[in-house]
Amino acid sequence: MKRLSTGIWADKGGIRSSVEDEGGTIAGRLRGLVPVIGFAMAVPLLHLVLRVAGTEYCLTQLTMAAYYAIVVTGLGLLMGYAGQVSLGHGAFFALGGYTTAVLTTHDFSKWKAATGWLQEAHIMVARQDLYGNQLVTVTPWAAFFAAMAVAMIAGCLIGYPALRLRGHYLAMATLGFGLIVAKLLVGSNLTGAADGLNGVPEWILMPGLVVSGKVPVRVQNYYLACGLLLVVLVLLRNTVQSRVGRALKSIHDGEKAANSMGINTAAYKLKVFLLSAALAAAAGVFFTHYTAGIGPSEAGALKSLRYVALAAAGGMSNLWGVAIVSLALNYFSLRGWFGTYDNAVFGALLILIISLAPAGPLQPAAAWLRRRGWWRNAQSSHHGTP
Numbered sequence: 001m002k003r004l005s006t007g008i009w010a011d012k013g014g015i016r017s018s019v020e021d022e023g024g025t026i027a028g029r030l031r032g033l034v035p036v037i038g039f040a041m042a043v044p045l046l047h048l049v050l051r052v053a054g055t056e057y058c059l060t061q062l063t064m065a066a067y068y069a070i071v072v073t074g075l076g077l078l079m080g081y082a083g084q085v086s087l088g089h090g091a092f093f094a095l096g097g098y099t100t101a102v103l104t105t106h107d108f109s110k111w112k113a114a115t116g117w118l119q120e121a122h123i124m125v126a127r128q129d130l131y132g133n134q135l136v137t138v139t140p141w142a143a144f145f146a147a148m149a150v151a152m153i154a155g156c157l158i159g160y161p162a163l164r165l166r167g168h169y170l171a172m173a174t175l176g177f178g179l180i181v182a183k184l185l186v187g188s189n190l191t192g193a194a195d196g197l198n199g200v201p202e203w204i205l206m207p208g209l210v211v212s213g214k215v216p217v218r219v220q221n222y223y224l225a226c227g228l229l230l231v232v233l234v235l236l237r238n239t240v241q242s243r244v245g246r247a248l249k250s251i252h253d254g255e256k257a258a259n260s261m262g263i264n265t266a267a268y269k270l271k272v273f274l275l276s277a278a279l280a281a282a283a284g285v286f287f288t289h290y291t292a293g294i295g296p297s298e299a300g301a302l303k304s305l306r307y308v309a310l311a312a313a314g315g316m317s318n319l320w321g322v323a324i325v326s327l328a329l330n331y332f333s334l335r336g337w338f339g340t341y342d343n344a345v346f347g348a349l350l351i352l353i354i355s356l357a358p359a360g361p362l363q364p365a366a367a368w369l370r371r372r373g374w375w376r377n378a379q380s381s382h383h384g385t386p
Contacts, residue, residue, distance in 0.1 A: 032241075035320045036234060043226045047219065058335065059222040060213065065330035066225035067287040070232050072310045072326040073319055074279035077236050079308070080317030081248040082272045083255075087304045088158065088174035089280045091181035092151050094299030096281030097288035099147035101197040102190060103138035105129075130199050140203035140211075144285050151281030152274060154181075159273040175301060182299040196295030203289040211289040221290060228286065229323060232279060236319050239275075248272060306346075313353040325353065 050056050071093050078084050108115050108124060115136050118124040123142045129135050138146070158177045185191045192198075202212035210217055211224065239245055250258040251265050258265050288294045297303065310329060314322030329346060332338070338345040 032237070036230070039226075039230055039233070039320075043223065043230075047222065056218070058331075059218050061331050061334040062327070063218075063222045063225040063290060064287065064334055065327050066222075066229045067283045067290070068307075068330045069229055069323050069326040070283040071280045072307050072314070073229070073232055073236065073323050074276040075307050076311040076314060076316050076319055076322035077239070078272055078276040079311050080315070080319075080322075081240060081245065081252055082269050083252040084269060084273065085168075085171045085308065086174045086273070086276070087171050087301070087308060088178035088181075089276070089307050090301070090303035091178040091299050092154070092277045092280035093284040093287075093303070094181060094185060094294065094296070095151050095154055096147040096284030097294040097298060098185060098191055098197070098284075099150045099281075100140065100143040100285045101200050101288050101294050103143040103146060104140055104201055105135075105137060105197055105199055106190070107135045107137065109134070109136040127201065137201075140201065140289060144203075144282075147281055147285050148278060151277050155274045155277035156270075159270050159277070175304070178299060178301055178304050182296060182301070185296045185299055191296075194296060196293060198293035200288055200292045200294070202292075203286075211286055213290050213292060225286070225290075229327075233319055233323055240319070244268065244271075309350050313350045 046062070047056075047059065050058050071089055075086060075089050078086055109126075115124050119126065119136070122139060124136055125139050126134065126136050154177075158174065161173075186194050202210050202214070204210045205224075209220070209224070211221060213221070240248070247258070247263050247268050250261065250263060251268060255265050284294070284298070310326045311322050313329075314325035316322065329349065333342055333346060336342065
C-alpha cells in the first residue's frame with residue numbers, strides 16, 4: 001500500500017480515503033471500542049446504584065426503555081445515514097408485538113388435524129392460560145420468526161414504492177402506513193380491538209434465560225435488554241464503517257451524485273429501511289413478552305413521531321447519542337416523573353437539545369474532552385508516544 005501526497009491511500013483495489021484506513025488501524029479500533037466498553041461498564045454500575053439506593057424496581061422501566069431505544073437506534077441509521085424520514089416505525093413495532101401476541105394467545109386446538117404434527121415439530125405447544133383453560137398456541141420462538149416475516153413483507157410493500165419518494169412525501173407515505181395499521185388493530189377482534197391483548201406467555205430463550213416481567217427475573221431481563229441494545233449498536237456501527245456505510249453517506253450527501261458514481265441508491269435505501277423495520281419488529285416482540293401484552297397505542301402516530309424526535313435529539317448519525325438520549329427520556333416518561341406535563345416537558349427537552357446541541361448531546365461532551373486534552377492523550381497512548 002502506498003500513500004499519496006494528497007492524503008489518499010492507493011492499493012490494488014483502487015483509491016480510498018485515509019479516513020477509511022484510519023478506522024482499520026489499531027488506534028482507530030481501540031478508539032471505536034471506547035463507547036462499547038463504556039456502555040458495558042455503565043449497565044452494571046447503574047444496577048449497583050439502584051440496588052444501593054433501594055430502588056431496584058426501576059429496572060423494569062429501564063428494560064422497557066432499552067427496547068424502545070432499539071427502535072430509535074434503527075431509525076437513527078435510516079435518518080442519519082440514508083437520509084430517509086419514516087413516521088411509520090411505531091407500526092413496525094406494533095406488527096412485531098401483535099403478531100407474537102396473537103399467535104401465542106390464540107387457541108388453535110380446534111384445528112386438531114393440523115396442530116398434531118406442529119406440536120411434534122415444536123412449532124405449537126399445549127399450555128394453560130391465566131384462568132387454567134387448556135390451549136394450543138404457537139411457541140414464542142415460532143411466533144418471533146413469524147413476526148419478523150410479517151415485518152419484512154410489510155417493509156417491502158411500503159418500502160419499495162415509498163422510498164422512491166423524497167422529503168416530506170416519504171414522511172407522509174410512512175405516516176399513512178402507520179395510521180392504516182393502527183386502525184386495523186383497533187377495528188379487529190382478533191387483536192383485542194381497543195383493549196389490546198394480554199396474557200402473552202413468557203419466552204424461554206434458552207434454559208435459564210427467559211423474557212418475562214416477573215420480579216424474580218427482573219435483573220436478568222434488565223441485562224438481557226441492555227445486552228441486545230449493545231449488540232444492535234455494535235452491529236450498526238460495523239455497518240456504518242463498512243462499504244455499505246460509505247455508500248449510505250454518499251446517498252445522504254447527494255443522491256444524484258451517488259447515482260452518477262454507480263451506487264444503486266434504491267437498493268441501498270430499501271435494505272436499510274428493511275433493517276430498521278426488522279429491528280423495530282424484534283423490539284416489539286421482546287417488549288410484548290416482557291410486559292405480557294400490547295395495546296393499539298404502540299402503533300399510534302404519536303409513538304412514531306416520538307421515535308423521530310428522539311432520533312433527531314440524539315444526533316441521528318450519532319448512534320450512541322441516539323441510544324443514550326432515547327434511554328434517558330423514555331425512562332423518565334415511563335417513570336412518570338413529570339405527571340400530566342410529561343408531553344410538555346418531553347417536548348421542551350427535545351427543543352433544548354436540538355437548539356443547543358443539534359449534532360446530539362455527545363458532541364459537546366467529546367469537544368470538552370478534547371479541550372481538556374484527554375482525547376489527545378488517549379490517541380498518543382494508543383500510538384505508543386509519551
